Amino acid sequence: MNLRVIRCPGCSAEVKVPETGHTTTCPYCGLTFRVTPAGAEELEVDHFYFPLDRRDPYDLMMRFVERQYGVPADIRTSSYLTGRELHFVPVYFFYVHGVAEAERDDGRRVLVEEVDFIGFPAVELPIAKMLWEYPFPIRGRRFFEERIMKMGRYYEPVIAKDRAERMALEYLRILIDEEARRSVEPLGRIIERRMEVRFRGLVHYPVWELHYHYKGKEYKGYVDGATGMVIEVEYPIALRARAVQMALAGLFILLGVLIPTMIIAITRCSPLALAAGTVTGIVAAMAPFTRTIKRVLKASQVSKFLTRRRHRRRGAHERFLRLLGTIRIKW
Ligand SMILES: [Zn+2]
Structure with missing residues (x-):
């Protein structure tokens, strides 16, 4: 496939795209657009899904469990799958971009900028909670198809789009406030902020829920249906x-x-x-x-990404969780 460079209509970044006739998603801001001879063309469609990784999720999960410290040597041979379910979780995606000007106590001004591509699960379920701040892949989404609804457990969004959009704006405000404060501590103040939140579509995201049996006990795990990463899994210790x-x-x-x-x-x-x-x-x-x-431990293949991200945004993470509590989003 030939690639050419085109300017993304969403964020102006230069993006490598396949030759004309294809749709592609900007890796920086998550905008999905069609590539035409004249350039990029924005689409009307804003409902997508992620296609499934073809590998067996149980196999991927057990390979990961096998590598954990202290796991019984026969975990693989003595375990068997007792149940699996595919969940299609609706997630709203937003591209957020904010700039703030802050003044230090000596009068010097500092400009801070924050850019992020975030997904907000649109349902209040335990499975959705695991996807909060989740390292979603950006590219690879496809236009929504009806057949997805029959492929697994399908959920309609229960959190309205405009509510999610307000949450995204609040999230951005917290991000740039924290960043601005850090750069003008201890006595500075924020003079001005500019914030933009752009909706990047509703994506039905696949998550496998798997149950397995090992020597008289049930264990549970979740595997990302699109990337094959183990989101969380329980396992016994030897x-x-x-x-x-x-x-x-x-x-x-x-x-x-x-x-x-x-x-x-x-x-x-x-x-x-x-x-x-x-x-x-x-x-x-x-x-x-x-x-x-x-006796039962939990491990995750994605937690290192989450920890890194939360660490980078220290205060912002806790503040946002508190905010979710006050607007009564329950997971
Ligand atoms: Zn872009």
Whole structure:
């Protein structure tokens, strides 16, 4: 396929597109447009879906589970699939762009800019909560087809588009406020903001819900139907791994007592240090200990993307979650 460079009508970025006659999605702002000899042509359609990854979701999930620390060696051979369901979750997409001018206490002005492409799940379900701030793929969406409704569990949006749009604007405001504040701390102020929110379509996004059985117990997992990534999966821990963790927990407590005792013996300092040391040991032991007690762990292939994104936007993430709480979006 020949590629040529065209200017995106949504964000003016230069995008590599296939030769004329195709539709394509801008990787920067998520606008889907048709490529014509004259340039890019915007479309009327704003309802899409993502086609399914052809690989077996159970296989992908078990391959991921196998690689987890402490998982029983026979997890693959002794597990079997007990149920699977494909959910098509409606997600509104927005391209948000904001600029703010802020003034520092010494009078110097700073310009900050934030650009993001975000998806808001349009249903209030536990499965939708997992898709909040989710690293959705941008390219690869297709025009919605009726047959999708019969391919799996289909959900109509229950959150209206304009409500989602207001949420997107609020999200953008929080993003640029946090960014502006960080750059003019501690006494600066924000002088002006310009914000734009552009709707980029409703996408029915595929998510697999899978249940598997291992030695008398059920476990659950979710796999991204479009990319094959494991969104979240539960798995058992091997008895031996539990024993190791138990031993580690014991060792930490022991060291927490032993080391302060030795210090007291050598330096003749107050026994208060002993108490402090013991507490430290117990706290250190807590982490492996809670893992031991749980017996079932959860792992995710996408959490590293989420963590990175949330870390970059520290305060903004918490503020937005609080906002979702106040406007009573329940998941
Ligand atoms: Zn664009």
